[in-house]
Amino acid sequence: MPHPNAPLLPALLSAPGDAGSLEARSPCVGLFRALVRPGELLQAGAILGELDVLNARGAVTLPADAPPLRVAEARTPRGWSPVAWGQALLALQPAEIGAASAGAAVEAAAEALGLPPGARAFAAPTDGQLYLRPSPTDPPYTAEGATLQPGQLVGLIEVMKFFYEVRFDLAGFEQGARVLRLVAKDATPVEAGQPLFYVGGL
Secondary structure (H helix, E strand, O other): OOOOOOOEEEOEEEOOOOOOOEEEEOOOOEEEEEOOOOOOEEOOOOEEEEEEEOOEEEEEEOOOOOOOEEEEEEOOOOOOEEEOOOOEEEEEEEOOOOHHHHHHHHHHHHHHOOOOOOOEEEEOOOOEEEEOOOOOOOOOOOOOOOEEOOOOEEEEEEEOOEEEEEEOOOOOOOOOEEEEEEOOOOOEEEOOOOEEEEEEOO
């Protein structure tokens, strides 16, 4: 079972030659198990899978400077499989494919909630169990009407007993944002790309 404080291991990204496509490659030798599915939307820092190195498990993540990407296909067998350093783990495609329709869907959802024009969704970076407060008796990390600054902690997502911090980071809101509507519930499962809350400008 993975340790809650297991290290994060950013994957190596490379272009195999196909226009616009990328491959996530193993950062070291070990046993790898993917935790994402084809078609899944990935943001920077998203958890791609687990890597067991000499019985010590870490989480393989999308690098912090990676653009939004979508999983095209797995490059390793299902379940645990041995991998070498630099071995392809996943084939990825730019998430801009279909971005116009996705943006329209976000705008429609915001309008349905009665939010003002320009409201933007902040989405879950990966699948897992979402926690919006440190414990059931503690106040939430954020609330409707609260202001957020880039890098501010807004929740935790549990994946296979790993707990990962979710920090606010949304293009266009580098100077901060205000929480307009919380749509995700505490201690519930979420999927990558699922809106957690909507924000607007300060």
